[in-house]
Amino acid sequence: MILNPIPWPNGARCACAITFDVDADSLIHIARPSDSFDRLYPISMGRYGPTVGVPRILETYRRLGLKQSFFMPAWTMQRYPEAVEAILRDGHEIGHHGYIHEDPTQLSGAEQREAFERALAVHVAMTGRKPRGYRAPVYNANQATIDLLIEHGFTYDSSLMADDIPYRMRTAAGQLYEMPPHWGSDDWPPFAHYTEIGYMMPVKSPSEGLAASFEEFEAQYEAGGFWMGIWHPFLTGRLARWRVVERWLEQVVAERKVWFASLEAIAAHIDGLVAAGTYQIRVETLPYFTRPVS
Numbered sequence: 001m002i003l004n005p006i007p008w009p010n011g012a013r014c015a016c017a018i019t020f021d022v023d024a025d026s027l028i029h030i031a032r033p034s035d036s037f038d039r040l041y042p043i044s045m046g047r048y049g050p051t052v053g054v055p056r057i058l059e060t061y062r063r064l065g066l067k068q069s070f071f072m073p074a075w076t077m078q079r080y081p082e083a084v085e086a087i088l089r090d091g092h093e094i095g096h097h098g099y100i101h102e103d104p105t106q107l108s109g110a111e112q113r114e115a116f117e118r119a120l121a122v123h124v125a126m127t128g129r130k131p132r133g134y135r136a137p138v139y140n141a142n143q144a145t146i147d148l149l150i151e152h153g154f155t156y157d158s159s160l161m162a163d164d165i166p167y168r169m170r171t172a173a174g175q176l177y178e179m180p181p182h183w184g185s186d187d188w189p190p191f192a193h194y195t196e197i198g199y200m201m202p203v204k205s206p207s208e209g210l211a212a213s214f215e216e217f218e219a220q221y222e223a224g225g226f227w228m229g230i231w232h233p234f235l236t237g238r239l240a241r242w243r244v245v246e247r248w249l250e251q252v253v254a255e256r257k258v259w260f261a262s263l264e265a266i267a268a269h270i271d272g273l274v275a276a277g278t279y280q281i282r283v284e285t286l287p288y289f290t291r292p293v294s
């Protein structure tokens, strides 16, 4: 059970969001900056995401009438403007996902701010507005990241894991929602096989790999919760895997009381409930720690 389930619109039992992190080849460039330019295999594996995966995913969303969230490093947006345009044309959301997938915990505060704000400027130039949401590359948000999000008026983060359902993070400077991901419905563990960046995962079959996400959905559905897939177009957007997702989506949309929405829309719904006083959201107060724990 969930202690404080959120009442969803139209009596839906579960809010659902498929979030795609469109990293493309940013991963190899940030990992191997000296020679990535000439590593054609990982570049091509990444390029598959925005050029082949995203159009396939968008076609399914159009057919089923779904509006969803994508997270893109700004460098990737600049390299693949057609993918950005296609996502926006269909009314989906694009969230902040770093400049070139840099890991915030590996940067100084000044470096993190520089990369964050450089990416923000790309979002404003290419989408016409500041993004509402953020997901840290490899979920590696630190306190400086949360402070930057609050400073720049972000509505939500989607990197941290302190609950099953959305909650609020509060600091002395302000607050924002957390739309919590989890590795259980992330496609990296079952599908990523990427020696160059240190992943040698045993690749699961499409149905076996996706079963983890779908079982997470069943538990959330039963509890009246929030289910979110954290997937990558170059992994789950591939032909056989997306075929499994498509069939699952068709069935869930037709037979279950679900609310598929972008994270931005889900945050706006919760905002309305909180403002109306009809829902008490759980709060996590940050920072958790201000010095090394020993």
Ligand SMILES: [Zn+2]
Pocket (backbone or CB within 6 Å): 021, 022, 023, 097, 101, 137, 138
């Ligand atoms: Zn990513």
